[in-house]
Amino acid sequence: MNRILYADDCLKVLNDEKALPDASIDLIYLDPPFNSNSKYNLPFKGKDKTHKPVEAFVDIWKWSDEDAETLDDMSRDPRTRSLASIVQFAQGIEQMSGRRKASSLASYLLNMALRLRAMRRVLKPTSSIYLHCDPTASHYLKLLMDSIFGPNNFLNEIVWYYRGAGVPRNTRAKRHDTILWYARHKGSHYFNPDPIRRPYAQATQERFKHYIGNVRPTGDYGQQQLNPIGKHPDDVLDYIQPIAPSAKERLGYPTQKPLILLDGLVQSSTNSGDTVLDPFCGCGTTVHAAEALGRKWIGIDISKFSAGLIRDRILHNFKYLNADDVDLRGTPETVAEARALARQDPFEFEKWVCGYIGAEGMFREPGEKGADGGVDGVLKFFPVREGKKVKPEYAIVQVKGGNVTPDAVKALHETVRRYEATAGVMVCFANQLGTVENQRVKATFSDAWGSYPVIQGYSIEALLDDAQSLDLPLYGYKRRGAMLNL
Ligand SMILES: C[S@@+](CC[C@H](N)C(=O)[O-])C[C@H]1O[C@@H](n2cnc3c(N)ncnc32)[C@H](O)[C@@H]1O
Structure with missing residues (x-):
């Protein structure tokens, strides 16, 4: 299978040798939570200003008893002792600086250490790993990377410089992310700069115009030669902007990265047919770039929302693929599994359904009272x-x-009115559809193509079978209405 999406904690998948055999991956790109102390919400532009947006994922860390036990184990094992010291060092810094909520950094680093370490096993000797982070924790993450991959395998620190609005009063504006690039074995790693060469500046082209395209003997300008296909890439990406609010590729997922950023990394560090892994894949930018470039790919995200969203993204953009070509793992495949998820984790159950049917928008906070309506x-x-x-x-x-x-x-009908939405969809198990049918108001709405019930039922059974789509105009395209971006 060339296209796999796991809805799970990446640590679990990375430790599963069947899912990810030793030395099976050519490139890992990861864009994990940054320890930003924030919750990331999915925006919904409803008209009701009182609504509370609800999160896609949480990036807030707190030291737990489990963390303490893990750290203990780590410091006893000679193979992980240096990682434990880095976490303890961060704890020390937090305590010294008198932060009241001490140890959030340490908890974050401990959790990252476990996952980064597990990534090493699956990388091929010729592979690279790119860790996308920002100055909040990049200096600590670099210590972890040095400890896991070895300082000798450090290749570069790539700075993604972007434009942005907002001028802070007391400091310079923050305008860059950091991508730490390591080889599994420096020297054996694959790197091809040609696909990411950029045209020379006009003045340089002018100065060297006699030489461009010619193999130049030694001469006035020293050994410098101009490659006919452009400038050798450097470590500052200053030509890639964050995704604009109106951009076609924008999916509304917080922290979505631009495709062109991933395109460059995948093209220069893999060959066609190689396998790319993104263990924190969000809305699937890496796997989208990998598919476009003819690479195999594996995406992992802990949120059950992501898998469905990414599958839709891929199927919408690559029409030669069928739903079966994308292998979803860790999400329910049978009615019994769906029922079990609904019982064990109602919040993830909701997220799974929403991702699967292409819904975006709001989710209740976990633990919050799930008021009807x-x-x-x-x-x-x-x-x-x-x-x-x-x-x-x-x-x-x-x-x-x-x-x-x-x-x-x-x-539900009341909520539709309150938000000035057009319709309401109740997704439930088939044996509950009767109540929706009996109770629903008979109101309809129409467009040039027909008329549709305002309140509709949709069964989990139909969703699992791909059997029926909702009766909403241009929602069709097999549930990809949300991706049309009209
Ligand atoms: C910064 S976002 C990634 C965005 C992504 N690069 C994109 O362009 O869409 C981080 C993602 O990591 C996921 N995540 C957090 N903890 C995780 C874990 N332990 N295993 C797998 N995914 C995790 C979150 O659900 C979130 O989607």
Whole structure:
């Protein structure tokens, strides 16, 4: 299988030798949480200003008893002792600086240390690993990388400099991320600069114009030669901008990275047919670049929302692929598994359904009371109205892993009105659809193509079978309405 998405903690997958055999990966790119002490939300531009956006993932760390035990084990094992010292060193710094919530950095580093270490096993001798981070923790992460991969295998620190708005009062504006690049074995690693060469500046081209394209004997300008296909890439990426709000590739996923950034890394560090792994793959930028470049790929994200979202992203952008070509693992495949997930982790169950049906938007905070009438997700679709520009309208998605009560259906309708959405979708197990059918208001809405019920039911069974899609205009394209970006 050339395209695999795991909805799981990457540590678990990285430690599974069947899933990821030794020395099987040509390139790892990871863009993990940065220890930013933030929650990242999925935006929903509803009209109700009182809504609370809900998170895609949390980047807040707190030292736990489990962390303490792990650190203890690590410091006893000679192979991981130096990693443990780095974590202890960070603890010391936190304590010295008198931070009240001490040890969030240490917890973050400990968790990263375990995962980075597990990545080493799966890398081929010719491979590279790129760790995307920012100055919040890049200096500590570099220590971890040195300890795991060896300082000798450090290749470079790539700075991604981007433009941005916002001028802080007391300091210079923060405008760069850092990408730490290591080889598994420096010297044997694959690197081809040609695909990422950039054209020379006009003045340079002018000065060297006699030489461009010619093999030049020694001469006035020393040994310098101009390669006909452009300048050798350096370690500052100053030509890649963050994804603009209106950009076609924007999916609304927080921290989504630009495709062109990943395109350059994948092209220069792998060959066609090689395997790329992104263990913190978010909305799948790395796997998108890998697919476009004819590489095999494996993406892992702990959020069950990501897998469905990425599958849609890939199927939407690469029409030669069928749903079966993308192997989803760690998400329910049978009704029994779906029921088990709904019981064990209702929040992840909701996220899974939302990702699977292409919904974006809001999720309740874990642990927050799940009041009926809440919003679990938002689906975009595109009614065609005569004489009007096609623009997205919204359906509120409510996911129920258990019984659907008549009140829940009424509440959904109420929520649709409150958010001034066009429709409401109740996703539940098939045996609950009757209640949706009986209780739903008979209201419909229409566009040039037909008329549609305002409140609709959709069963988990149908979703798993890919059997039926929702009755929403231009939602079709096999659930890829949300990706149209019209
Ligand atoms: C900064 S985002 C990655 C964004 C990604 N580069 C993109 O362009 O979409 C970090 C991701 O790591 C995921 N994550 C956090 N902890 C994880 C873990 N232990 N295993 C796998 N994924 C994890 C989060 O759910 C989040 O999607």
